[in-house]
Amino acid sequence: MRPPPGPESGRVGSGRVDSPAVILDNGTPADLTLAVESAVSPEGPVVRSMSARNREQSVRGRGRMLNRIARAAVGIVFMGLLASVGVGTAVAATTVNLDQWASTDLAWQNGNLNGNNSRYPEGGIVPFRLAMEGLSIGVHTIHINYDVTAGGHKAYDFLTTWNVTNAMGKSCAMSGGAISSMCPSLPVPSSAAFPNDPFVMDGLSVHGAQSYSAAPRRLTIWGGTIVSISAPTHSGPTSGNSSGDMLVRFRATGSGVLLAWGGHLGQSAYWNRLIGGVSDGAAMVSGSPWHMRTLQLDGSGNKNQDRSISPSAIVGELPPFALAPPTPRPTDPPTGAGGPPRTGGAPGAPVGNPQITIPPTSTDPLTAGGQPAESVIATTLATTGLGLLATLPALRRRRRRP
Numbered sequence: 001m002r003p004p005p006g007p008e009s010g011r012v013g014s015g016r017v018d019s020p021a022v023i024l025d026n027g028t029p030a031d032l033t034l035a036v037e038s039a040v041s042p043e044g045p046v047v048r049s050m051s052a053r054n055r056e057q058s059v060r061g062r063g064r065m066l067n068r069i070a071r072a073a074v075g076i077v078f079m080g081l082l083a084s085v086g087v088g089t090a091v092a093a094t095t096v097n098l099d100q101w102a103s104t105d106l107a108w109q110n111g112n113l114n115g116n117n118s119r120y121p122e123g124g125i126v127p128f129r130l131a132m133e134g135l136s137i138g139v140h141t142i143h144i145n146y147d148v149t150a151g152g153h154k155a156y157d158f159l160t161t162w163n164v165t166n167a168m169g170k171s172c173a174m175s176g177g178a179i180s181s182m183c184p185s186l187p188v189p190s191s192a193a194f195p196n197d198p199f200v201m202d203g204l205s206v207h208g209a210q211s212y213s214a215a216p217r218r219l220t221i222w223g224g225t226i227v228s229i230s231a232p233t234h235s236g237p238t239s240g241n242s243s244g245d246m247l248v249r250f251r252a253t254g255s256g257v258l259l260a261w262g263g264h265l266g267q268s269a270y271w272n273r274l275i276g277g278v279s280d281g282a283a284m285v286s287g288s289p290w291h292m293r294t295l296q297l298d299g300s301g302n303k304n305q306d307r308s309i310s311p312s313a314i315v316g317e318l319p320p321f322a323l324a325p326p327t328p329r330p331t332d333p334p335t336g337a338g339g340p341p342r343t344g345g346a347p348g349a350p351v352g353n354p355q356i357t358i359p360p361t362s363t364d365p366l367t368a369g370g371q372p373a374e375s376v377i378a379t380t381l382a383t384t385g386l387g388l389l390a391t392l393p394a395l396r397r398r399r400r401r402p
Helices: 033-038 052-085 206-213 373-390 392-397
Strands: 090-102 107-109 120-122 125-135 138-150 156-160 190-193 218-222 224-229 233-235 242-252 257-265 290-295 305-309 314-317
Touching: 090 290, 090 305, 120 257, 125 138, 125 290, 125 305, 138 156, 138 257, 156 206, 156 242, 190 224, 218 224, 242 257
Parallel strands: 120 314
Antiparallel strands: 090 107, 090 125, 125 257, 138 242, 138 290, 156 257, 190 218, 218 257, 224 242, 233 242, 290 305
């Protein structure tokens, strides 16, 4: 082995450079004198940074790196677009908040209803709003669960449109806790019909109660569209405490979604006086309150909400067909020709509520514009991916000249 270099080793002099002691991997000493001398400029002791060959190899290496980066970018775009097509998930930052309308306070209540803040008749409708924040764009699921009977008496027998009797125009009212991030300027809502419920109790069907009330029955959404609503499934004994459950699938178009619906309070005039039985509507419930719940957002058990109403909030009873949407009769004279037109609901029913409005019906999100939404997304995905791939040859041709 060559001894270590002396004090003058490795210094550049007048054209002569002492080679440092370098041992190769095989143990053989390497003489770098010629290599170092070849790197010295004839004009003086200036060492070039690298040879032309090394510069060429460096450029090729950078080209390969750019190629890899571009391919990775394409993969990331593809993964993001594919995720937008699939089912969304409730992320860690997702929040869910359920309000109900206190009819005497004229405000949303994030807690429970009772005789101190609300007065509702049998056959009346309790409005609910559910604000969800932090959602991913795509399809989500949530359960709406409600007590059909409480202590053997009819409680919320079915679900309805949210603003039939109360909270008209108050979807963004700054009370309660379910204040959507989209407020105060909510987008145009859409809605979907709740399915009919053929479930039978005491010889009468829930669908009969729906017809008897004649209230509109739609789920309203802001910030998305309703994909589907399952038919109600019932559990528990109707002689005690029982519940109904609907699975709602909706497509979020942003991080915030607001849902609104109503809970119909069972009418004794239908349950069960219609068939000669005793009164068994919501005013007959005593003691414990009954509940409206939202459960399992995207299967997550920690996003559940529960709001109750006490029997003390129930006063009086609506007549049959009281909530039928107003419709002009064929024999009504036109406005200005003998007076204003009459409005009413079902034939033989009392005059309907003139303030009832039904949000516009949502179009099928899978066939909007005549083309499936997934097809539009797939086309965008392919176009974006091909555009990125088309840039790869240009990146490979890019070279920095020495």
